[in-house]
Amino acid sequence: MEGEYDSLFLTQFLTQSAPPREIKSMEWKKGEEIAGRYHIHEIREGGMGVLYFCYDKVAREPVTIKTYKDVDSIENIDQFRSEALTWVKLGKHPNLVQAKYVLDVKQKPYLFLEYVETRNNKDPTLRNLLREGELGFENSMDLAVQFCNGMIHAQNAISGLIHRDVKPENILINSQGVLKITDFGLTRVYLSPAEARAVVGTFPYMSPEQCLGLGVIDTRADIYSFGVVLYEMLTGKLPFLSHDKYDYIRFHVTEVPKDPCLIKEGIPDELSQLVMKCLAKKVEDRYRNFSQLKEAILTIYPDLDSEVGEIKRPEEKVKAFEAQYLTNKGTSLITLGRYDEALAFFDSALNVEPNYIDAYYRKALSLIGLGNYKEACRNFEKYLKINPRDADVLMHKGCLLNLSGRRDEALTCFDQALSIHPWCQDIIYHKGVTLYLMGRCNEAYEAFKELKDQKYDNYKEMFLETCPRDDSDIENENADSSTK
Incomplete structure (x- = not known):
């Protein structure tokens, strides 16, 4: 053809x-x-x-x-x-x-x-x-x-x-x-x-x-x-x-x-x-x-899981399947905005399989929907105990800590996330906002300058215009540009 x-x-x-x-x-x-x-x-x-x-x-x-x-x-x-x-x-x-x-x-x-x-x-x-x-x-x-x-x-x-x-x-x-x-x-x-x-x-x-x-x-x-x-x-x-x-x-x-x-x-x-x-x-x-x-x-492809989503030992296989099934039901309820009812399914999933990591993540999302940021943060922490190198969850935890005014802890989360994904624009943005809220405007300015994603253009412009900076930093920057 x-x-x-x-x-x-x-x-x-x-x-x-x-x-x-x-x-x-x-x-x-x-x-x-x-x-x-x-x-x-x-x-x-x-x-x-x-x-x-x-x-x-x-x-x-x-x-x-x-x-x-x-x-x-x-x-x-x-x-x-x-x-x-x-x-x-x-x-x-x-x-x-x-x-x-x-x-x-x-x-x-x-x-x-x-x-x-x-x-x-x-x-x-x-x-x-x-x-x-x-x-x-x-x-x-x-x-x-x-x-x-x-x-x-x-x-x-x-x-x-x-x-x-x-x-x-x-x-x-x-x-x-x-x-x-x-x-x-x-x-x-x-x-x-x-x-x-x-x-x-x-x-x-x-x-x-x-x-x-x-x-x-x-x-x-x-x-x-x-x-x-x-x-x-x-x-x-x-x-x-x-x-x-x-x-x-x-x-x-x-x-x-x-x-x-x-x-x-x-x-x-x-x-x-x-x-x-x-x-x-x-x-x-x-x-x-x-x-x-x-x-x-x-x-x-021998490294592929021959039973995707399942564990091979029969008794654990049943547990994993049931936990996944319950988590899927809870996730579906999140899409309908029924966060309270979703929580019950995530709790049931964790009762069946306490280390079913996705249930902690989805439970945290439900708690965010209910405005319970403190408990949501705890569930992100439980998730990170099992998978400490998930940059997205580290970022989500940092955002919740920010909402609670715990800036230093939030900044630590963003730094940990950036050590895993150094160029992630979402993480850089949230780090910049945190530094700005902490009054560390020179560092915030440098963070915002790294934003390349167009979706952040308006925020970037606003923050760069409003970041009060030390005169010494401005002089150094001017000196660098004149040298070039």
């Missing part, structure tokens, strides 16, 4: 992957309650589905509720209910969006899902992460291992399960970097019976056998689709580009894409070969399953 088409634009066009927009007029409205229990915080749509982001007043936690729109066929409604129940049977796993239960409201089925918090106020999809820039080879493979873990669990839970629509829009990454696979099997619900029997999937990511409408496919179709995702993660491009679905069918069935290492400099040959094996035209030439693919990735 000619290079005049922009990869991202085409992907959005063909997958309808533009960020879901808020719905102004739907069956339910923002602020209403579904079944008198689920308070609607936000409503979004994408494709044929509708998502309600809600607060469950009984369970006291956020929940995502999914249903369809504009589907009148009884067959489609039954299909939605059936596929949704299949997803529920997958149970709980760190790398799957958990489907909790299906509930009929007004004779319409609703699927209740784990709430995955937004990242930087954006939908937490891999698509948005790809928009932000390069992931790096090792980070991409870290996510790939997590994806394999999720698919291995799903296929162990239900033998022969096929996702059928693996693509960046159906891969979520939460604020802690944990990958979660979503939308198991629901693609077929939004198609007519004839379409569902023929072609299911998204054309840029579909396997050759899906493109041909072959009746019998297996997990290797998902391997192919994930190969396309890997290709995109590593190169920033799709293996094939078109604006026509028939072109995609031809490409997937007959054309061999360029090796990733020929597209992007620095991709190791063995990693490029791994992706190309996923993209093999013949089913038998691909990896047999996700366990085999995971093993191949770990052969290239």
